[in-house]
Amino acid sequence: MATAKDVPYHLIYWPGIPGRGEHIRLVLEEAGAAYSDTAFTEGGIGEVLAFIQGETPDDGINPPVFAPPILKHGELVISQTPNILQYLGGRLGLVPDPEKDRDGLYRVNSLALTALDGLSNEPHDCHHPIASGLYYEDQKPESKRRSEDYVKNRLPRFLTYFERVLRSRSSGEGPWLYGGNLTYADLVLFQCVDGLKFMFPKAMAKLEREGEHAKVFALHQAVAERPRIAAYLKSPRRQKYSNGIYRYYEELDIEP
């Protein structure tokens, strides 16, 4: 098989923003996996565009993909953030061992999907509530209104949910969401909290100060301190937040 263990992973994602690709990078970095990344390869953006404009050859094996992130691994080409995370999580030891906990991977997937919905997709829609194809500047009043609702209602609700998960017995000992061991869902939640601190600093500082979501913030810290993640965060491979999912607009930095 061309997808043998030593074939490097290849991430196809927009250069210049962490974006959804960042969830994939964190899994690869935590596992110390060999990978290449169009964010840092000559002609990388051309590779992204070829995929989404449908210029990639019909290889008879892989369906066309709609949007990045895209993962190539040997002959396999797959898209969709949670799908790529599952694939990598299973190969790189970031899901429960199915021999010991047969359905644990579905529990982990529930958690990752919920974090991506509420703490990544919804923040994106805070600056693009009307149309992803329009500029932010063309939907500013609507963005303000949506962000106010998000900061007041949705953000605390999702953080309260994850705090409840972390306090449940199913989370096991230690700082992680499920079963006492680090999974890719923890890396997803880290990245979401990290991006939200950049996007809504006032609201996130207040929530952190109040202490009701202490375990969520502690998880963020615990991931940041993982040796490989700490090294990655200091490296040039960790791109700065800019015009991706998590953006800073002063007028959207709602006072909660």
Add this chain to the structure above:
Amino acid sequence: MATAKDVPYHLIYWPGIPGRGEHIRLVLEEAGAAYSDTAFTEGGIGEVLAFIQGETPDDGINPPVFAPPILKHGELVISQTPNILQYLGGRLGLVPDPEKDRDGLYRVNSLALTALDGLSNEPHDCHHPIASGLYYEDQKPESKRRSEDYVKNRLPRFLTYFERVLRSRSSGEGPWLYGGNLTYADLVLFQCVDGLKFMFPKAMAKLEREGEHAKVFALHQAVAERPRIAAYLKSPRRQKYSNGIYRYYEELDIEP
């Protein structure tokens, strides 16, 4: 194990709307699986509310869930539509056989996630662009604007993508998205097209008439003709569209 093959599935979802639960029902119905459904059980809504209000006991195995649909199967409790679909798809023969096509399930999952994103979540946001916690009546001008963009840009783009998938060699012979066999991704796309026909009848009729997405509409028809699905669609278990994901508002039925 409590999750033996003959333990019935239990779907926990809001009564009165097809909603996201409908994707789960279609998989169960196509497979002829034994299941119960809070839409049709005494006190069903109480069961949904107990979960989302955090009143369900911490069983030490399953993390709390954020929102329905929720699937109980023996001891297992999982949430998130694409996650439940994967779990059921694997058990009920609606994913490629991993012995013959090891990574086919990830390709199918890409397709299902893309349909859910673009043809279910985005339509939902057409009538709730500002806040899911507000009434439609409180966000009518924004809904109009978002729906216009959706019908003009996003809807044709997603249908064009799925048409491309259906015309690719990876779809194999016959009407299905991947590998020549029915998978849960086909059932997802069926439900999306079906709901969109209800929500945006003018736009969908025009797209169907123009014939550029003939294979997408043919897939919708082919699923509707599956014997078990045909029987289900005629049964009282198939709930009418109302105030769920796919809603009909005359002012949002955009002339494309």
